[in-house]
Amino acid sequence: MRTxxxxxxxxxxxxxxxxxxxxxxxxxxxxYPERPISMVVGHSPGGNADLGLRLLAEAASKTLGQPVVxxxxxxxxxxxxxVTVMNAKPDGYTIGDHSTMKYDLSVMYEKTxxxxxxxxxxxxxxxxxxxxxxxxxxxxxTFKDMVEYARANPGKVTxxxxxxxxxxxxxxxxxxxxxxxxxxxxxxxxxxxxxPALLGGHVTSIAGLAGAHLEQVKxxxxxxxxxxxxxxxxxxxxxxxxxxxxxxxxxxxxxxxxAPKGLPQPxxxxxxxxxxxAARDPKFVKFVKDNNMPLATMDGEQYSKYxxxxxxxxxxxIRELGLAFKx
Amino acid sequence: xxxxxxxxxxxxxAAFGSFIGGxxxxxxxxxxAPPLVEVALKFGPPEIFALMIFGLTMIxxxxxxxxxxxxxxxxxxxxxxxxxxxxxxxxxxxxxxxxTLLDGVGLIPVAMGMFGVAEVLENLEQTVPRLVxxxxxxxxxxxxxxxxxxRWAIVRGTLVGFGLGILPGGSTALPTFISYGLEKxxxxxxxxxxxxxxxxxxxxxxxxxxxxxxxxxxxxSMGIPANVAMAVLLGAFILHGIQPGPLLMxxxxxxxxxxxxxxxxxxxxxxxxxxxxxxxxxxxxRIPYLLLFPLILVFTFIGTYSLNxxxxxxxxMVLFGVIGYVMRKLRYDGAPFLLALILGPLLETxxxxxxxxxxxxxxxxxxxxxGLLGLAxxxxxxxxxxxWRKKSLALP
Numbered sequence: 001m002r003t004x005x006x007x008x009x010x011x012x013x014x015x016x017x018x019x020x021x022x023x024x025x026x027x028x029x030x031x032y033p034e035r036p037i038s039m040v041v042g043h044s045p046g047g048n049a050d051l052g053l054r055l056l057a058e059a060a061s062k063t064l065g066q067p068v069v070x071x072x073x074x075x076x077x078x079x080x081x082x083v084t085v086m087n088a089k090p091d092g093y094t095i096g097d098h099s100t101m102k103y104d105l106s107v108m109y110e111k112t113x114x115x116x117x118x119x120x121x122x123x124x125x126x127x128x129x130x131x132x133x134x135x136x137x138x139x140x141x142t143f144k145d146m147v148e149y150a151r152a153n154p155g156k157v158t159x160x161x162x163x164x165x166x167x168x169x170x171x172x173x174x175x176x177x178x179x180x181x182x183x184x185x186x187x188x189x190x191x192x193x194x195x196p197a198l199l200g201g202h203v204t205s206i207a208g209l210a211g212a213h214l215e216q217v218k219x220x221x222x223x224x225x226x227x228x229x230x231x232x233x234x235x236x237x238x239x240x241x242x243x244x245x246x247x248x249x250x251x252x253x254x255x256x257x258x259a260p261k262g263l264p265q266p267x268x269x270x271x272x273x274x275x276x277x278a279a280r281d282p283k284f285v286k287f288v289k290d291n292n293m294p295l296a297t298m299d300g301e302q303y304s305k306y307x308x309x310x311x312x313x314x315x316x317x318i319r320e321l322g323l324a325f326k327x
Numbered sequence: 328x329x330x331x332x333x334x335x336x337x338x339x340x341a342a343f344g345s346f347i348g349g350x351x352x353x354x355x356x357x358x359x360a361p362p363l364v365e366v367a368l369k370f371g372p373p374e375i376f377a378l379m380i381f382g383l384t385m386i387x388x389x390x391x392x393x394x395x396x397x398x399x400x401x402x403x404x405x406x407x408x409x410x411x412x413x414x415x416x417x418x419x420x421x422x423x424x425x426x427t428l429l430d431g432v433g434l435i436p437v438a439m440g441m442f443g444v445a446e447v448l449e450n451l452e453q454t455v456p457r458l459v460x461x462x463x464x465x466x467x468x469x470x471x472x473x474x475x476x477x478r479w480a481i482v483r484g485t486l487v488g489f490g491l492g493i494l495p496g497g498s499t500a501l502p503t504f505i506s507y508g509l510e511k512x513x514x515x516x517x518x519x520x521x522x523x524x525x526x527x528x529x530x531x532x533x534x535x536x537x538x539x540x541x542x543x544x545x546x547x548s549m550g551i552p553a554n555v556a557m558a559v560l561l562g563a564f565i566l567h568g569i570q571p572g573p574l575l576m577x578x579x580x581x582x583x584x585x586x587x588x589x590x591x592x593x594x595x596x597x598x599x600x601x602x603x604x605x606x607x608x609x610x611x612x613r614i615p616y617l618l619l620f621p622l623i624l625v626f627t628f629i630g631t632y633s634l635n636x637x638x639x640x641x642x643x644m645v646l647f648g649v650i651g652y653v654m655r656k657l658r659y660d661g662a663p664f665l666l667a668l669i670l671g672p673l674l675e676t677x678x679x680x681x682x683x684x685x686x687x688x689x690x691x692x693x694x695x696x697x698g699l700l701g702l703a704x705x706x707x708x709x710x711x712x713x714x715w716r717k718k719s720l721a722l723p
Contacts, residue, residue: 109416186683187414189414199368291565
């Protein structure tokens with residue numbers, strides 16, 4: 001019986017080694033892509049960002065001839081996905097979602113913020129506009145009402161944010177500093193858990209995605225007080241932007257794609273072309289329009305420039321707000 | 328129960344319990360949706376925190392050994408759940424610069440290690456037994472006595488699953504474990520749990536299906552997903568141009584009733600697919616262990632690797648296999664550890680959010696969270712007190 005158990009261990013060892021080693025012996029760079037591409041999405045499934053990216057993935061799969069498979073990694077408020085992609089092999093089989101927010105987070109979480117040059121930017125595909133909303137029964141009819149209440153009651157007004165450090169949080173913190181009021185951000189993992197928190201009255205307001213709240217607003221359960229983007233939204237003609245209210249800030253959340261640094265140029269070009277085409281796919285366009293989001297495409301080079309410019313503006317802002325990385 | 332040769336009835340009652348729990352919760356969904364959602368909305372971060380604490384005190388009833396050991400395991404699980412990125416500030420903890428651990432120690436590698444690999448290691452230290460089950464496998468379906476024994480377990484499982492599944496931010500882990508704890512508490516022979524008591528299968532299986540049905544309620548009546556699976560369904564609706572929200576039932580009644588009908592049908596299929604195959608699954612136990620255990624190991628290795636193609640996770644699994652083996656030798660139970668690992672991140676997030684909203688007193692100022700915390704405290708105190716009382720009364 002002793003020898004049988006050793007034999008058993010032997011079989012187990014060999015089989016498990018085989019199972020681990022086998023997937024590694026893939027062929028070299030034949031015609032890219034040769035196998036499915038993994039798109040790491042730093043957002044919870046079912047959210048706006050995730051849905052749009054899935055549509056892009058589906059459309060790009062057709063052009064590339066290999067499936068683009070979405071993998072959700074919502075950890076660290078979408079920062080985990082960024083780190084995962086940056087550390088992956090630059091072989092074109094791992095890409096991930098990208099936005100100026102990743103660099104904001106880098107300033108907040110890391111000692112040395114990452115630079116745009118340390119990645120291969122694929123492109124930008126759409127933007128999400130945020131809005132500040134309160135419950136339908138809330139006494140605040142305008143944004144100013146809430147500001148005044150916060151001034152009179154420091155520490156009592158809270159706003160839910162779908163990701164810690166997300167653009168709407170920066171906008172609200174900026175307003176808070178300007179108005180010298182003390183209101184607090186409550187982070188949630190995505191928009192989905194934040195909405196019940198608002199509807200149940202556990203937080204005063206939500207700095208969430210304006211387009212996603214349309215149904216709730218129509219039903220009278222939520223009231224949109226302000227848009228954090230640069231222009232008013234067609235579905236909410238009466239809601240002012242923060243700029244119109246006198247605050248010199250707008251926070252739009254751009255969504256694009258990125259790959260690790262050092263991606264071979266032909267592979268990068270193929271990805272750029274495939275996703276540029278995907279952004280014209282009718283399903284994707286309809287989704288973006290239906291959800292009140294501006295369709296904004298930039299190719300890789302333009303997007304790199306845009307990211308660099310944003311970084312110049314946002315990094316000092318984050319430091320000024322006291323949110324930057326502290327030892 | 329498999330060890331007693333009663334694997335068939337166990338699988339059978341699991342299938343039937345699931346069917347009953349699932350069907351009843353869909354019926355509940357049909358009639359009770361709006362008022363229940365109002366209750367669910369009252370659960371904000373402090374209430375969710377209190378609920379998690381209550382769930383974790385169920386640890387007291389999960390362990391087969393001493394309560395102290397179970398609590399130790401639960402605490403260890405909570406500590407392990409802090410590995411990775413902090414949910415609020417994003418600072419990495421205990422990762423040692425390793426990227427695999429950024430998202431925390433994976434649940435699947437740990438579970439497969441502690442319950443799969445460890446079990447194999449434990450079995451191998453004896454002279455390799457020829458079969459897992461030495462007694463004859465009797466009967467494939469639950470008999471009349473099984474049904475009689477399980478009847479209240481199924482009722483309680485349905486209620487627990489339905490009640491807890493509707494709450495925001497939960498997973499099906501919570502109702503399942505709470506149901507097991509509840510069954511043990513309500514049973515006339517709690518010490519037999521772990522040796523093949525059918526209520527321990529009937530209750531949790533019913534609960535997790537009831538919870539799944541209940542999770543649809545916030546989605547269909549308010550457009551709010553209660554957990555990740557519902558969020559994906561929400562996404563599916565949006566992709567088809569339907570915006571879930573409070574007006575969904577009025578604007579798209581065919582969607583609501585269509586979903587309800589599909590859930591009924593799904594439950595029936597669950598039964599049809601499960602029952603005939605019981606005979607087949609049970610035969611696996613007849614495979615000589617000599618062949619079975621390498622297969623078990625291979626499946627756990629491949630399964631873990633298939634998640635993220637990350638061989639570090641296999642190392643984690645093997646590590647926890649060894650840890651699990653040591654735990655078993657020292658008679659520590661792995662279930663509380665795993666529950667704490669699952670609930671840990673949810674607990675911490677709710678706690679941090681609550682503290683941003685208010686001061687530490689907030690947990691006691693709000694009726695629901697105060698009530699749940701009080702209940703948890705009672706459980707923690709009453710359990711050991713009763714044990715101590717029994718012991719002291721037994722002394723001559």
